[in-house]
Amino acid sequence: MLVRTTEAARRANLLRDFGITSSTDHAVSLNEFTYKKGTEIFGEKEPAKYIYQVKLGAVRTHKLLSDGRRQIGAFHLIGDIFGLENAALHRFTAEAVVETTVRLILRTTLEHLAESDAVVARNLRTMTTSNLQHVEDHLLLLGRKTAMERVAAFLHDMSVRSTAAGVMSLPMSRRDIADYLGLTIETVSRAISQLHADGVISFRSNTQRDIVVLDHDRLTALDKPN
Amino acid sequence: MLVRTTEAARRANLLRDFGITSSTDHAVSLNEFTYKKGTEIFGEKEPAKYIYQVKLGAVRTHKLLSDGRRQIGAFHLIGDIFGLENAALHRFTAEAVVETTVRLILRTTLEHLAESDAVVARNLRTMTTSNLQHVEDHLLLLGRKTAMERVAAFLHDMSVRSTAAGVMSLPMSRRDIADYLGLTIETVSRAISQLHADGVISFRSNTQRDIVVLDHDRLTALDKPN
DNA sequence: CGGTCCGTTGATCATGCTCAAACGGAGTGG
DNA sequence: CCACTCCGTTTGAGCATGATCAACGGACCG
Structure with a gap:
């Protein structure tokens, strides 16, 4: 019993580390993975299975034109969340700028959690919103x-x-x-x-x-x- | 009793017209408003009190630099939803391109609805996602x-x-x-x-x-x- | 020590901007 | 009904910002 409680607390902490607060305790599996400099973390149009947080290093997300012209959408530094798409597929390719360690959380886990927990749902929306805000500001920069x-x-x-x-x-x-x-x-x-x-x-x-x-x-x- | 049922049905229909499906019937107030060509519907950094749908006409949303340079973020045509910010304040100014009639729905109403109705919440997320997708694609256009x-x-x-x-x-x-x-x-x-x-x-x-x-x-x- | 990668700097070029003028509907008034 | 203005659009000419092409130099690495 003591062990289970400790384990639940650990998971809650991990969830909190991920920047997502929950109104109750939930079992959430969090894994880490390290990518070498320049390697792909996920590709555009791939199924968005995980949501990521930069633990160490830096990540860039980009789109390509057929002739190789590239537009980087954002840089993600330590603590930043990325790959949060609210859609079935990733719309950017993500690569490690330098050797990078990320935390992963299953998208389905988080979504399922959001269904029952309004606080988690709100947190996800807030993150999507700050994504949106960054991209919108970048529009003005690129256009004008x-x-x-x-x-x-x-x-x-x-x-x-x-x-x-x-x-x-x-x-x-x-x-x-x-x-x-x-x-x-x-x-x-x-x-x-x-x-x-x-x-x-x-x-x-x-x-x-x-x-x-x-x-x-x-x-x-x-x-x-x- | 019959009157109340009819009224509920009417409201459900209006909600459906707005492109938002709900798993149950809810009382949602929907109003219409018409803007003359060139007039402002809402301003950047104003409280996002309403969410809008174009019934007739067309709407543009933009950001300005201090010296007047303008970046239009999107055009919204008949049927399109706009002003859906997921945040307290609007991040674009919205104006009527031509004489335009919009449907309005109170943001608080919709948010409250989303708290209890997962289907509404999902619809809102889907709309935010398609906003995001459009803006992201526009990044590539403007940058490259x-x-x-x-x-x-x-x-x-x-x-x-x-x-x-x-x-x-x-x-x-x-x-x-x-x-x-x-x-x-x-x-x-x-x-x-x-x-x-x-x-x-x-x-x-x-x-x-x-x-x-x-x-x-x-x-x-x-x-x-x- | 040679090679590669990355960044800097210089010279020239070209895409798109600025400035300017003309054009053509739409609306107005004689 | 026609002349007139107004405003948005088109077109032209020259210009400037940033792109392209090229050379160089330092850091890193085998």
């Missing part, structure tokens, strides 16, 4: 913002999301950033160089992936408010 | 497609959605189309002229807003498949 505004918005967003102190370490390549912002790698590189020359950002260590935001206000000013 | 591909995709989509026969009547202006596709009115106009010159489409009547798709295959070929 200049290259510099896009890069500034990206750095600002990453800075807010990933930094505790002033340094952020971008796990993704210039190509990934370019495909996220609807630009080329050269344009992204030039914009970042410009920001550096203007004293808005600086680089830390030997790699180009650690960026310090020196002038946060100037960065946000470059990204036109909406 | 050429002007001609965008216009072709737009005409194809409108043709599929609004046409019974071969003629579609576009209710929105070139400016609206441009702001939807992330282009300028001149570029949209040139692309449409090009399609006309190439014999892919033709114009009906005296106005420029009735378009006949002559070569559906060639139109879809111009929009790269994804």
Whole structure:
């Protein structure tokens, strides 16, 4: 009995770790899996069997045109949920940007849970909504913002999301950033160089992936408010 | 008693008209309202009090940058639901493209209904999902497609959605189309002229807003498949 | 130490934007 | 009924932003 109680508590904790609160205790199986850099986690149009949370690393989701042009929809950092589709099939391909460990939860489990537990259902809707909000904001960026505004918005967003102190370490390549912002790698590189020359950002260590935001206000000013 | 039953039946029918099926009968108040061409139905960041369905006319939803640049997120035609945010505030401004009549339903009513009725909840989720899908596909268009591909995709989509026969009547202006596709009115106009010159489409009547798709295959070929 | 990958920088190009003018319905008033 | 204006659209000419093509350099890795 004691064992069963402990096990239920552990599962409840795992569920809570997944960012999903429940009004009652439920048995939910949570597994972990690690993907090497660049490998596919799930493909577009595959059945959406699991919902994922990034435990360690970073994930990108993208769509492709037949000739190889790529649009990255979002980057998912530690703690973020992804693969939550509310549909039978995934609508993006998900890949590990770097070596990445994810937690998995069966979609059917969560949906079944949502049927009986309004709190879980509400949580799922909230997550879908924040997905939607991000994508909607990205529409405006892709449709109407200049290259510099896009890069500034990206750095600002990453800075807010990933930094505790002033340094952020971008796990993704210039190509990934370019495909996220609807630009080329050269344009992204030039914009970042410009920001550096203007004293808005600086680089830390030997790699180009650690960026310090020196002038946060100037960065946000470059990204036109909406 | 008979009166009450009839009233319940009427309400159930209205709910069904709204595209929301319910497992049981519920009292749902449905109102209609008509907006003049160009008027605002709701504004960005306003409380999302109602959910809407287009009964007659057409609606556009948009976001603005501070300097007036506009991104239209979607056009809603007859039968379409809009304003379904799953959040406290609207994230787009909605305006009537032409004189438009909408059906309204209180968001709280629907949400309350969804709490107890899993079928309603599922329907709401399905609608949110199709919103999400449309926006995600639009990301790819705005980030990676050429002007001609965008216009072709737009005409194809409108043709599929609004046409019974071969003629579609576009209710929105070139400016609206441009702001939807992330282009300028001149570029949209040139692309449409090009399609006309190439014999892919033709114009009906005296106005420029009735378009006949002559070569559906060639139109879809111009929009790269994804 | 050679090779590869990734990012930067430079030079040129092209797609789509800007500016400008003309066109053509729709509506209005003489 | 016709002239007039207004407004949205088309078309043209030149321009600019960002793409393309190319070369270089540093980091990493065998």
